[in-house]
Amino acid sequence: MKQSQGHNRPKKYGMVIDLDKCTGCGSCMVACMAENNVPFKKDETNKRDSITWMKVYKLTNGKPFPENDVCYLPRPCMHCEGHHGHSPCVSVCPATATDYSTDTGIVSQIYTRCFGCRYCMAACPYHARYFNWWDPVWPAGMEQMLSPDVSVRMRGIVEKCSFCFHRYQRAMDKAHLEGRHELAEDEYQTSCTQACPSGAITFGDLNNPEHKVHQMVKPDNAHGGRPQAPNAFRLLERLGTNPKVYYLSTREWVRKAGDNSIKGEGKAHAKH
Amino acid sequence: MWPWTPVPKNGEANVVNSVSTLCGGCCGISVRKIDNRAVKIEGMPGYPGSDGKACPLCLSGLQKLYGPTAVSSPxxxxxxxxxxxxxxxxxxxxxxxxxxxxxxxxxxxxxxxxxxxxxxxxxxxxxxxxxxxxxxxxxxxxxxxSVDDAYELTLKLMHGVAARPGFDLESADYVLSLGSGILDGWGSTVRMFRARARWQENNAKVVQVEPRLSNSAAKADQWIPIEAGTEGVLALGIAHVIIKEGLYNKAFVDEFGVGFEDWVGKDGKKHDGFKTIVLKHYSPSTVAGITRVDPDIITETAKAFAAASYPLALCGRGEGRTPGALHDFMAVHALNALVGNVNEKGGVWAVPLPDYVQxxxxxxxxxxxxxxxxxxxxxxxxxxxxxxxxxxxxxxxxxxxxxxxxxxxxxxxxxxxxxxxxxxxxxxxxxxxxxxxxxxxxxxxxxxxxxxxxxxxxxxxxxxxxxxxxxxxxxxxIGLCRPVVAPQRxxxxxxxxxxxxxxxxxxxxxxxxxxxxxxxxxxxxxxxxxxxxxxxxFIHNPKFTPDAWAKAFQTPSGKFAFMSDACSYEAEGAPIAEIEGKADAYPLTLIPYDSLRLAGGPVTTTPFVIKTVEDNVLKGKDIFVEVNRKTGGKCGLAEGVYAHLSTPKGTVKVRVHMSDGIVPGVVAMPRGLGHAEIESYVGGKGINVNELIGPVEDPVSGMDAAWGIRANLTIA
Structure with a gap:
């Protein structure tokens, strides 16, 4: 784990996604692919090998017509902190290709270090990590749209959402040039946050009480960042991964779906 | 880094603002460039309607610019x-x-x-x-x-003006969408999303009426599932309750309306007014029989609509690519007029057609x-x-x-x-x-x-x-589409x-x-x-206000026409537009559905956008149709199986997705697939739903009123 190096107050960048607002339009997914040079293949319908750093899931309450209801759930990397930065993926990486930054709270992915063992993919309970089974191929001419801010990946390595870390670097560079050490809330926003036409995604420093994300979920840092705001929840809270992506929903069935159990799970556990 | 993967060249960053014409809504866009290369499209802050946001298709526009289907020479x-x-x-x-x-x-x-x-x-x-x-x-x-043309005609007949429809969405506090895909591409896509955010903040109520639990329906406060094609009838059922209970805006209807009460024509014959027709033919129980919407829901909806300060009813199915039946539009517009919200805050406005090309x-x-x-x-x-x-x-x-x-x-x-x-x-x-x-x-x-x-x-x-x-x-x-890069070809x-x-x-x-x-x-x-x-x-006049009632209507009487002579031979009340096919050979109904994840219009979807399509919509080259679990079960179908979908226009092989979010008897197919295989990222996948549905002529306007077609689904 990377220890804080700066003399700045450590940040904990995180995201709050209001599922009542999300309409499942897919703008966040497309904005993410365009921002991060995410490759695409001729057939992307095998969702197991379709690289989507941001993926919108469709949840249903499972009730028959006409009581059926659906809810969309965008899933970036959760940037888990675990206990003191021991996020599930960071703990298992033998190459230190993925690391937890105590400066920003961001889980990095260093492509040149990754040798593709995919332990991190097995460890990630959110399916947020993707393996490059092939070298990316752009149709002739389309390499022109690649952004120089994000490295292009190759066959044999794992990639995932970086909370658009290059945008943080760009914002910090600008701040340093202007003699500042701190960023304003709107100076660093992820591509998906910026793109969401419904305003469902909010991004900022969970440690900063002035930031909207903090106010929206009131994270309890004494208890692994657990949300204290009503209607706020995290995915698979019980695993103790301490993720930095929070969700809001007024619908109880949606909040329950966020911590789904296999039928009977937990009951057996209680016997021990 | 690795010789076989591209290393994007760095350079000076700059931004060009433009308007993207890929989607029907025309999103204002900000394009980030590195030297002369465009590398990212974002929304343009301040652009009227889309204000800093853009739809998925417009966000992926660089794949069109640098894509393989661009024609390189005559x-x-x-x-x-x-x-x-x-x-x-x-x-x-x-x-x-x-x-x-x-x-x-x-x-x-x-x-x-x-x-x-x-x-x-x-x-x-x-x-x-x-x-x-x-x-x-x-x-x-x-x-x-498109629906805009049907609306233009509606304004022509009911207001007597050549104008296009404008909706003061942001001010509405009760939105009744009769099949309009308000979050599925209808109107100016991104503006609709922003309007919805406003409705949430203002506790406005949104009611979505349609046969399928679309994204618009899923995000509405209430989804009213309805028999496909009967939305216009429901509008008249709601009008019935509003008139019967005396809940309509009398100041508007009495002073500025014509054709509401019965009248004697020049020919000396007595004509039934809107009121008589609606009271005679569209009682909640009759309407319930046609629409399969519970009479109590019709009554409740009517009362809530009339009681709202700024109620707004919208018409035009899905994304609005098919104009639809003129009487549906007139029925819905009459509903707006009953509550006096034409050319008013939160209502439907007649906006003059652009006239700067002189x-x-x-x-x-x-x-x-x-x-x-x-x-x-x-x-x-x-x-x-x-x-x-x-x-x-x-x-x-x-x-x-x-x-x-x-x-x-x-x-x-x-x-x-x-x-x-x-x-x-x-x-x-x-x-x-x-x-x-x-x-x-x-x-x-x-x-x-x-x-x-x-x-x-x-x-x-x-x-x-x-x-x-x-x-x-x-x-x-007026927006300005301008070159982001010099022509590449x-x-x-x-x-x-x-x-x-x-x-x-x-x-x-x-x-x-x-x-x-x-x-x-x-x-x-x-x-x-x-x-x-x-x-x-862009040039925008945000202070524009429509003409007040006293001078808004240029019909022969100078009033809002609840009934139009143009449709007089339909005096028995507006029927439902008949669709093709006989029920005995085709027991089900096929309807197309729109989604922002597939472009259904003239522009083909991009590789990025088709990547967002779920695998129970498209898998490999197979398209899925959505059918109610019970209907599917009766046809002997199960999740994911191959089936033959036949309509009077032909038979295709599809896969089946069993859904609980669709009325029984309906088969829904996404619009936007089945493009020619000009390239292999988007082309050659699935079926073009337009192949299976023929046009149905609206008796008055002549425009396409088809909302579906009779169909059958059998296991393959």
Whole structure:
């Protein structure tokens, strides 16, 4: 784990996604692919090998017509902190290709270090990590749209959402040039946050009480960042991964779906 | 880093603002560039409606700019139609060939044999085509119709004005959507999303009426599942309750309405007014029988609608690509009028059509005047269809029925009728009968494949163009599409191509086009507005207010017409538009559905956007249709199985997705798949739903009123 190096107050960048607002339009997914040079293949319908750093899931309450209801759930990397930065993926990486930054709270992915063992993919309970089974191929001419801010990946390595870390670097560079050490809330926003036409995604420093994300979920840092705001929840809270992506929903069935159990799970556990 | 993966070159970052014309809503965009490369599209802050956001299709626009389907030079067909065999030719040779062909047609006295199909009719580019046709001598300018056209006609009949519909969405506090995909691409896509955010903040209530649990329905406060095609009947059922309970706005109806009460016509006969018809035929129990909506829900909805401060009812199914039945629109608009919310805060406004394209009258010669005096080939404006401006959906059958195609030469720009027209096979057969087709497509598409010549336009990020009147905007806006990068290929602006053809024709045709270039035309047309448009990227009048009731209506009586003479032969009340097929052979109903994750219009979806499509919509090359679990079970189907979907138009193989979010008896198929395999990222996947649904003519307007077709689904 990377220890804080700066003399700045450590940040904990995180995201709050209001599922009542999300309409499942897919703008966040497309904005993410365009921002991060995410490759695409001729057939992307095998969702197991379709690289989507941001993926919108469709949840249903499972009730028959006409009581059926659906809810969309965008899933970036959760940037888990675990206990003191021991996020599930960071703990298992033998190459230190993925690391937890105590400066920003961001889980990095260093492509040149990754040798593709995919332990991190097995460890990630959110399916947020993707393996490059092939070298990316752009149709002739389309390499022109690649952004120089994000490295292009190759066959044999794992990639995932970086909370658009290059945008943080760009914002910090600008701040340093202007003699500042701190960023304003709107100076660093992820591509998906910026793109969401419904305003469902909010991004900022969970440690900063002035930031909207903090106010929206009131994270309890004494208890692994657990949300204290009503209607706020995290995915698979019980695993103790301490993720930095929070969700809001007024619908109880949606909040329950966020911590789904296999039928009977937990009951057996209680016997021990 | 690795020699076999590209290393994007770094350089100086800069940003260009423009308007993206990929989606129907025309999103304002901000494009980030590194030196001369465009690397990312974002929303343009401050742009009216979309304000800093953009729809998924527009966000992925760079895949069009740098994509493999962009046409790189003028092409001349060498193989069979649709075979895709081309030879590159020079611009001069292509223009000369067109001028020669058109010149001969005109000399032979058949200028009316030229037709033009576009996707828009406002702005300088459509105006150039319209002017060309006029001086050449053809009345046959056609536009692919949408809900906007049905709404325009509604305003024409009920307000007596030539105007487009504007919706003061943000101020509404009760939104009743009768099938409109308010979050699925209807209107100006991104503005709808922003309006919804406002409704949430203001605790406005949103009620979505439609047969399928679409995204619009899922995000509404209430979803009212309804028998497919009967939304207009429900509107009249709601009107029934409002009238019966005396909940309507009497100040408006009594003073500014006409045709509400019974009246005696000039012929001395007594006519039933709107009130009588609605009270007689549309009681909640009758309506419940037709729509399968519970009578109590009808009553509750009516009361809530009437009690709201700013209720707003919307019409036009899905994304709004098909105009629909005129009486549905009139029924829904009458509902708005009952609560007095026309030209009022939170209501439907009649917004004047853009009128900034003011060019000196063109001089016409005898040949042009004779050609213009002929009836339009599609029948629009004739005695039978006096109201319609154009009726493109009628064209294929007319061509196919004739021995020789009445359209001898066709220009197509911005439209893709060989994909978007209903009953695609019939449309393609008609196109193959047209002797000479010129496509101005920037990207190869189904229609360009049928062309004899392709004169590629600059791509949407390579050209200037004025973009007026976004769909549904209640305030006048002109946006500026401007080049983000220099043209990448041997293309010419379509406006310049028209000027070149005109100049090559010579005579009065050439004289009508005095501009040096399209750019010159655009700047002179906008006049004093050009500089502000260039500076801000748009011109907007946010303070626009519609005419007050006292002077808003220019019908013969000067009042809002609840009933129109144009529809008088339907006095028994508005029936439901019949769809094709007999119920015994086809026990189910197929309806198309729209989604922002698939582009259903003339523009093909991009690789990024199709990547977001779920695997129970498209898997490999297989398309899934959605069917209610119970219906599917009765047909012996199960999740994911292959089935034959047949309609009177043909049979296709599909896979089945069992859903709990759709009314029984309905089969829903996504619009936007089944493109020709011009490339393999999007093309060649799934089925084009337009192949399975034929047009149904609206008896009054002549526009396409089809909302589905009878169908059957059997295990394969």
């Amino acid at each position: 092409l001349k067909r060498v193989g069979e139609r649709g075979q895709g065999k081309w030879k590159k030719i020079s611009w001069d040779a292509a223009i000369a060939e067109i001028a020669e062909k058109l010149g001969r047609m005109r000399e032979d006295g058949r200028p009316q044999g030229l037709a033009c199909i576009m996707d828009r009719e406002c702005g300088t580019v459509p105006a150039l085509f319209q002017r060309f046709l006029q001086v050449y001598g053809s009345p046959n300018f056609m536009k692919t119709a 060019w000196p009258e063109a001089k016409l010669d005898m040949a042009a005047e004779r050609g213009l005096a002929t009836d339009r080939v599609d029948g629009a404006g004739t005695e039978r269809y006096p109201l319609a401006k154009s009726l493109l959906t009628r064209l294929p059958e007319i061509i196919n029925a004739a021995e020789e195609s009445p359209v001898e030469a066709l220009f197509v720009s911005g439209a893709n009728p060989c994909y978007t027209l209903p009953d695609t096979a019939v449309a393609k057969a008609a196109f193959s009968k047209i002797p000479f087709i010129v496509s101005f497509a920037s990207h190869m598409d189904e229609t360009a494949m049928m062309a004899d010549l392709v004169l590629p336009d600059h791509g949407h990020l390579e050209r200037y163009e004025d973009i007026p009147a976004p769909s549904g905007m209640n305030t006048p806006v 041997n293309t010419r602006h379509v406006g310049d191509a028209v000027l070149m053809i005109a100049k090559a024709m010579g005579g009065l045709v050439a004289e009508a086009f005095s501009w040096e270039s399209y750019q010159d035309c655009l700047e002179k047309t906008l006049g004093d507005n050009w500089e502000p448009l260039l500076d801000a990227g």
